[in-house]
Amino acid sequence: xxxxxxxxxxxxxxxxxxxxxxxxxxxxxxxxxxxxxxxxxxxxxxxxxxxxxxxxxxxxxxxxxxxxxxxxxxxxxxxxxxxxxxxxxxxxxxxxxxxxxxxxxxxxxxxxxxxxxxxxxxxxxxxxxxxxxxxxxxxxxxxxxxxxxxxxxxxxxxxxxxxxxxxxxxxxxxxxxxxxxxxxxxxxxxxxxxxxxxxxxxxxxxxxxxxxxxxxxxxxxxxxxxxxxxxxxxxxxxxxxxxxxxxxxxxxxxxxxxxxxxxxxxxxxxxxxxxxxxxxxxxxxxxxxxxxxxxxxx
Numbered sequence: 001x002x003x004x005x006x007x008x009x010x011x012x013x014x015x016x017x018x019x020x021x022x023x024x025x026x027x028x029x030x031x032x033x034x035x036x037x038x039x040x041x042x043x044x045x046x047x048x049x050x051x052x053x054x055x056x057x058x059x060x061x062x063x064x065x066x067x068x069x070x071x072x073x074x075x076x077x078x079x080x081x082x083x084x085x086x087x088x089x090x091x092x093x094x095x096x097x098x099x100x101x102x103x104x105x106x107x108x109x110x111x112x113x114x115x116x117x118x119x120x121x122x123x124x125x126x127x128x129x130x131x132x133x134x135x136x137x138x139x140x141x142x143x144x145x146x147x148x149x150x151x152x153x154x155x156x157x158x159x160x161x162x163x164x165x166x167x168x169x170x171x172x173x174x175x176x177x178x179x180x181x182x183x184x185x186x187x188x189x190x191x192x193x194x195x196x197x198x199x200x201x202x203x204x205x206x207x208x209x210x211x212x213x214x215x216x217x218x219x220x221x222x223x224x225x226x227x228x229x230x231x232x233x234x235x236x237x238x239x240x241x242x243x244x245x246x247x248x249x250x251x252x253x254x255x256x257x258x259x260x261x262x263x264x265x266x267x268x269x270x271x272x273x274x275x276x277x278x279x280x281x282x283x284x285x286x287x288x289x290x291x292x293x294x295x296x297x298x
Contacts, residue, residue, distance in 0.1 A: 002044065003044070005073075005074070005077060006027070007037055007041055008066075008070040008073055008074060009027055009070075009074060010023060010024070010027045010038070011063075011066060011067065012074065012140075013026040013027045014038065014050070015050075015058075015063070015067050016136070018056040018057060019056045020050075020057060038050065041066075048062070049062055049063040074141070075141055093121055093122045093123070093283045094122075094123045094125055095122060095123070095124050095125070095144050095283065095287055096125045096142075096144050096145075097125070097126050097146070097147065098126075098128075098129050098134045098137050098138070098142075098143040098146045098148075099126060099127075099134070099146070099147035100128070100148055100201045100202065100205075101200055101201045101203075102147075102149075102165050102202065102245070102270055103147030103148070103270060104147075105226050105246075106243070107270065108124075108126060108147070112124055115286075122283055122287075127143070128201050131151065131201075131205070132152045132153065134146040134148040134273065135148055135152045135154050135157060135273060138157055138273045138275050139156060139275060144280075145272065145273070145284065145287065146272070146273035146274075147270060147271070147273070148270075148273055149268040149270060150268060151268050154273060157273045157274065157275060158273070158274040158275070158277045159273050159274075160271065160272045160274075160288075161269050161270070161272075162269075162270040162272055162291065162293065164268075164269055165245070165268045165269060165270040166243070166260075166266060166268060167206075167242065167261060167268070168241075168244045168247060168260055168261055168266070169183055169188070169239060169240070169241060169260075169261055170229070170230060170233045170240035170241070170251075170257070171233065171239055171259055172233055172256060172257075173234070175239075177259050179257070179259075181260075182259070182261060183260070184261070184263060185210065185217070186213065188239070189216065191238065192239070193217045193218060193219050193220060193238045193241070194219070194221045194229050194237050194238040194240050195223075195240070195241070196223065196225075196226070202226075202243075203222075205265075206241050209263070213263070220237060220238045226250075227246070227250050229246075230246055230247065230250040230251065230254050231250075233254070234256045235254075240256075241261070241266075242258075244258055272288060272292060274288060
């Protein structure tokens with residue numbers, strides 16, 4: 001019986017995603033390749049590892065045993081790589097940061113350039129995900145740092161607040177709602193909206209919460225960036241749901257105003273998430289310290 005790290009990583013992804021298709025995507029493998037690897041693992045073991053159900057898969061008893069040990073092996077390899085990298089001062093240090101839309105579009109662009117200028121031997125690799133996925137990725141050690149909303153389940157992680165990240169209703173200057181009291185999206189559901197592409201982490205969050213509330217908005221236009229949403233709102237294409245920070249930064253330029261929202265899920269704080277602060281490599285710790293707001297002297 002012999003499994004390689006790709007096999008183990010794939011099996012972890014499949015079990016956590018609940019399907020071979022989604023697991024293959026996370027492992028950057030084709031569905032055919034992933035299925036063949038799973039079949040090969042089961043053939044070498046001599047028993048099934050997954051139960052195929054109508055709505056996905058679940059690990060068998062043997063699969064659960066493999067899953068537990070796969071987590072340990074992957075973590076030990078990660079620690080080995082970190083220890084060896086620390087001995088080689090000439091090698092490039094890669095730091096993986098997973099962030100939600102606000103973190104990726106605001107915090108990292110403002111903070112990371114100065115850090116990279118000060119540390120020429122460092123590469124920062126970023127990926128955008130929803131906050132729940134980020135929290136799980138930090139727990140698993142799939143990334144070094146995470147930037148996520150406190151609305152996600154962050155239990156078991158070391159978290160540091162970065163800034164408030166409330167979502168607001170973005171309206172064009174002169175709109176009837178400008179300057180109004182806080183509004184619920186339910187009250188304005190008949191309005192046309194501009195949003196991000198469907199796969200953007202923030203858009204996933206918004207549409208999921210609207211679905212849970214039984215609210216259906218009309219997305220008249222979808223664009224790639226938060227500033228593009230702001231620009232289209234200013235052009236009168238539709239209303240938007242944006243982080244307050246985005247409206248403060250681009251609102252004057254594009255003629256956009258913010259109206260507070262009443263939904264509880266729109267009131268968020270952006271958090272820097274670590275799995276184990278004591279186990280961070282020196283360079284990851286340096287980046288974590290750099291991302292946090294400067295402490296004011298007393």
